[in-house]
Amino acid sequence: MLAGKRILLIVGGGIAAYKSLDLIRRLRERGAAVSPVLTRAAEEFVTPLSVSALAGEAVHRDLFDLTAEAEMGHIQLSRVADLVVVAPATADLMAKMANGHADDLASTLLMATDTPVLIAPAMNVRMWDHAATRRNRATLAADGVTSVGPNDGSMACGEYGPGRMAEPLEIVAAIESALASGPLAGRRVLVTSGPTHEPIDPVRYIANRSSGAQGTALGRALSGLGADVVFVTGPARIPPPDGVTVVKVETARQMHEAVRAALPVDAGIFAAAVADWRVTSESTSKIKKGASGTPVLDFAENPDILAEVSRLEEGRPRLVVGFAAETDDVIRHATEKRARKGCDWIVANDVSPATGIMGGTDNAVTLVTDTGAETWERMTKDAVAMALARRIADALGSA
Incomplete structure (x- = not known):
């Protein structure tokens, strides 16, 4: 798939830069040409000689290298590639990208x-979770920049959490997905997935049994058909797919903000099981059992993300698809939900305990559109995702 493709690889200055050496080797094995660019900080972790030897090409390092400018200016270098890959993408590089800085070659x-x-972001977990980085991530996603990772794991600094750069083979898979041609090539699709957690106090929250498996399968299928996928996920048990732009959230209100930041898109697929309510007065300390008796929780409605996006006057996706997890009278409830929310399609399923669908590997869905209800046979969630992705591609192709 990568034979004949040229990758412009920008290596940022972080300890994860050592993985870029293996990434170059993996890309070359698959027939890709790699034009490497090292930042000044990256040279503290890997040497230009090792990068050049693996890439089989000269390393680009200096914005004001007059010889290189005579042979191939930096503008041309940035445009002859089929894909620009930044690995590792440090917090500094992401900030420069998000804010339009151009003070070095990279x-x-x-x-x-x-x-x-x-x-492929890589940084300390506290840097990854910092408000500034979250803003930059949202800006880059809105600008169409896709991402792979980061993964959870131990850091070189001794901390644990999200921030480890994706492994080279994960990045290769994301590159292959980004370069894949298909019926959704050039289309930008938003997918929401997983549950939301609505905090009661620092240790308790309201949630549901969604694993995120169907959302992950949908993200993977849409990406495989060539779509640029923005994947907004709650704290799901199933990890997000490779090769998509991942935005992780916890609460319904955070998901609402992330969805608005991701617009405009060609299609919005709302597979997340978003909590309908939240506790109005989240306690800042753990609620204790005691003489005061059972605590009383007051609730407020969360934003209705599907209805809001469906009714946008400007920037509404061409296709809006909602999901309905029901335990009885599935088709009637799904049909009513489609009308109430204003979306184009509803994918409904029976999640009553006897079906084993909630949290399981299979799904049995009914697709409700303006032409009626179409019940599909029970199949794996991957198969459901691919069938739905192809229907989405057909719909966008005729839009």
């Missing part, structure tokens, strides 16, 4: 390119 190439960009 950031100038990223500003000058009209080629798709894929980033």
Whole structure:
């Protein structure tokens, strides 16, 4: 799939830069040509000689290298590639990208390119969770930059959590997905997935049994058909797919913000099991059992993300697909929900305990559209996802 493709690989300055050496080797094994660019900080972790030897090409390092400018200017270098990959994408590089800075070769190439960009973030967990990084992530996603990772794990600094750069083979899979041609090539699709957690106090929350498996399968299937997928996920048990832009959230209100930040898109697929209510007065300390008796919780409605997006006057996706998890009278409830929310399609399923669907590997769905209800046979969630992805591709192709 990568034979004949050229990857412009920008290596940022982090301990994860050592993985870029293996990434180059893996890409070359698959027939891709790699044009490497090292930031000044990256040279503290890997040497230009080792990168050049593996890539089989000269390493680009300096914005003001006059010899290189005579042979191939930085503008041209940024445009001859089929894909620009930033691995590792440090917090600094992401901030430069999000805010339009161009003060070195790497950031100038990223500003000058009209080629798709894929980033593999890597940084300390506290940097990843910092409000500024969250803003930059949302900006980059809105700008069409896709990402792979980061993964959870131990850090070089001794901390544990999200921030480890994706492994080289994960990045290769994301690159293959980004370069894949298919009926959804050039389409931007939003997928929401997983549950939301609505806190009661620092240790308790309201949630549901959604595993995120169907959402992950949908993200994978849509990406496989060539779509640029923005994947907004709650704290799901199933990890997100590779090769998509992942935005992780906890609460319904955070998911609402992430969805609005991801617009505009060609299609919005709302597979997340979003909590309908939240506790109005979240306790800042653990609620104790005691003489005061059983605590009374007051609730407020969460934003109705599906209905809001369905009724947008400007920026509404061409296709809006909602999901309905029901325990009885599935088709009637799903049909009513479609009308109430204003979406184009509803994918309904029976999640009563006897079916084993909630949290299981299979699904049995009914697709409700303006032409009626179409019940599909029970199949794996991957098979449901691919069938639905192809229907979405057909719908967008005729839109």
